[in-house]
Amino acid sequence: DTGVSQDPRHKITKRGQNVTFRCDPISEHNRLYWYRQTLGQGPEFLTYFQNEAQLEKSRLLSDRFSAERPKGSFSTLEIQRTEQGDSAMYLCASSRSGTENEQYFGPGTRLTVT
């Protein structure tokens, strides 16, 4: 399968713990995005990478959230000191810069903070 993959698919953690998610984009895609989706809502933009450079970060994102894409391939999203309000589906998407720029989404990581 050459689509976007995410790991883990599900994560249950206690409030206050740190969690880290991984995203492997489609190999030739230079752009990578993280979104968060809560039940009944559309995905909400979190951050964006072009190659290894993080070019934009949502103002809604607290300092507890950090993302990296060290070699311009896979990316990690870390949430420190998780809160119950962080419970959501975390979606990763990738695209290749060009005309259409459709984004290919991964299956997501569902985070539950108890």
Place this chain on the structure above:
Amino acid sequence: GQQVMQIPQYQHVQEGEDFTTYCNSSTTLSNIQWYKQRPGGHPVFLIQLVKSGEVKKQKRLTFQFGEAKKNSSLHITATQTTDVGTYFCADRSYNTDKLIFGTGTRLQVFP
């Protein structure tokens, strides 16, 4: 900030009936993309509209971009049970390609 709203929030139709979802933005849209998300699934790209007044068709689906680039619509003719899901419009930024998603319309089709 920019708000992208969709109506209706939910639509239940009998198989064979038509369906339309409307997407409205508080600001001028750059490019509009439409995605479909099946229950329990992830968003899947359907189409992109770029030009004012643009109309594109994909089999039973017709997509339209408003003349003022502040709204868009998706019309499905003769719905099928495979059309079930949530349809999202999204404004794509020119520079970064980041997407600002609409609120979505959930379509349920009864056989």
